[in-house]
Amino acid sequence: MNAADNQLVQFRNVSFSHPNAPAPVISDLNLNVQQGETLVLLGESGCGKTTTLKLVNRLLLPSAGEVIVEGKATTSWDPIALRRHIGYVIQEGGLFPHFTIARNVGLVPSLSGWDEKRIAERGRELLSLVGLDPERFADRYPRELSGGQRQRVGVARALAANPSLLLLDEPFGALDPLTRASLQREFADLSQRLGKTAILVTHDVREALALGTRIGLMHKGKLLLLESPEGFRASSNEQARAYLETLV
């Protein structure tokens, strides 16, 4: 297996700016995401980490440079096919309030035309996987669930069509500290067990150190450093040090 095959997502000299806005949100970003790793993008609000995520599943297109997913630039992907190929988890789950939990989880399979029996089976399997009893939860609506339960459903939904890549945008940000810690642990187990590649965005350095195989520190649209958790802890970078000091 050569190096390029091993790289699921590549950013090549990527810049992004909103039309009519002078300052670029991302400038000249170069980044490779390896098969099977959990890459954490760490940074404060407005540093461009969420934008980076949206460039991967083509919710946004780069202003310059290219984003390559599985060897093909996002501009040459059919956006619908690309997105059904990638799991996406956002804060609070982003669940559809008018769908039952089962329908939320079965969304992408049903869009892809699976038959109903298979969708239902897959839904039960995934709910169990994220620690929710299918019998209890399948027919409920999102508003009847707690924040942590909704977040689990969000993860289950992202995994439904068995994507090779997961994008997670501050998935545990809105949870209380105890729920957050337990969900983080479960997620680490799960991603290891399933061997999924994931890009996770957070502003929480604890989370980055706990979940990341590599940590990319972003600041004002630039990638300052890209290190393993050990490398990050030992870094002399000023921003990295500032984050590490909050750990005490």
Place this chain on the structure above:
Amino acid sequence: MSFWQFLQTNWAELATLIKEHLVLVFISIAVAVVIGVPTGILLTRYRALRGPVLGIANVMQTVPSLALFGFLIPLPFIGGIGTRTALVALVLYSLLPIIRNTVTGILGVEPSVREAAVAMGMTDGQVLRQVELPLAAGVIVTGIRVATVIAVGVTTIAAAVGAGGLGVYIFRGLRQYDNNLLLAGALSAALLALGADFLLGLFERQFSFETKRKGSTAGRLIPVAVAAVVILGVIGVWQFAKQPAKQDRVAVGSKDFTESALLAEIIAQMLESRGVAVERRFELGGNLPHEALVNGTLDLYPEYTGTSFTAILHHAPVTDPRAVYDQVKREYASNFGVDVSPPLGFENTFAILVRGADARRLNLKTISEAAPQTPRWRAGFGQDFMSRADGYPGFSKAYGLNFAEVREMDLSLTYIALSSNQVDLIAGNSTEGRIAQLDLVQLADDRHYFPPYEAVYLVRQDSLARVPQLRDALAKLANAISTEEMRQLNYEIDGNKRDPKEVVKTWLAGKRF
């Protein structure tokens, strides 16, 4: 007659009016939904269109309904009188709430939910159908609910353009000072509005996912409801479009007062007895009958020569009946292609009335003879008489009248005021049914101040050629109705509250044409 008795006698007619009302509301709301919801969706996709389109819909909403009907009448295809015009106006009124709520509902969907939908790989159509529309459905149904309640109200005005509905009772009640009619019309309309509001409220709760219980059927209801609305709308429009061709019918119109409707009913029944199908377009407001006659929507309607002479042809009043009749006949033929029937035998002009007791005691026959009494008399005149060119100012000058007091009041109330000694002289309607009943005496216009208002039928020349029976029926009616007879006929309707059709039937039977 008590309201309860009124309902018992008239429930069949009331039911017909309610049905007409509901059909108008239903068709217009269905059409407005079919136009409004897609328009609203389009506006959420093309931001630049939003301002202008909502602006136009907003302006539509602010045009007073009667004025909107007025604007529509001269327009080809969508205009004219009758159901079609009413529907066009109702649809225009209903669009704004529906479009606005569709836009608000869709734009109100939480951005994170929409983004999740896109990120899951939904196409734009799937986002719309599976996420935006279901989440906006509650707000959209609220818009439809508001539009429906407004439409129930506006539809009462549709009676003015001959579209039927409960407005017929309301307008008639206003004209005849009949509280039973007013109450029946207004109460029914109010109940319809409340009922529609209630039912759509239930529907709205079904559609709003917030209140939805487990296993709710609302998701499945949406396509069914949409299909039902579209199908019923199409059926309505189709029913409306397949009205019988005009060729084999005569459209008879009337103005919006008892006598005009009676005269129209007389010719209608005479035509029917000659095997001609008749479409009744009665009780049209203002100048509508004239407009409709000229544009061919009506074949004929009853009119008064003086009205044609002054109000339509804009001539200064002339007192010679023959000259007025001849000039109206000549100018209508050349200007409008409309023929004037022979006079029916009575005039409906201002009648200067005094109490019978006074007339006999003072031996009064003419207005000139009464003039010396006026410094001791109080006069009661209607607003119309006080303001019009041939009314009070010229009248008092022509006869040298000088009343102790002149009261301006509602025309219909002057008769009662006179008989109960509140006033001593009034200017009534010469064919008013209550003149004999209240023992009032009409003083002769011996100086021929009032222009002649001979009753005639105005009929299109092409209708006369198309329906040969028309000429025969009109000839039979020449000089056939005296002022006394007309008063009696009016009294049967206004005083005895009898059904106009029955009154006309009896009268025609007695005439043996």
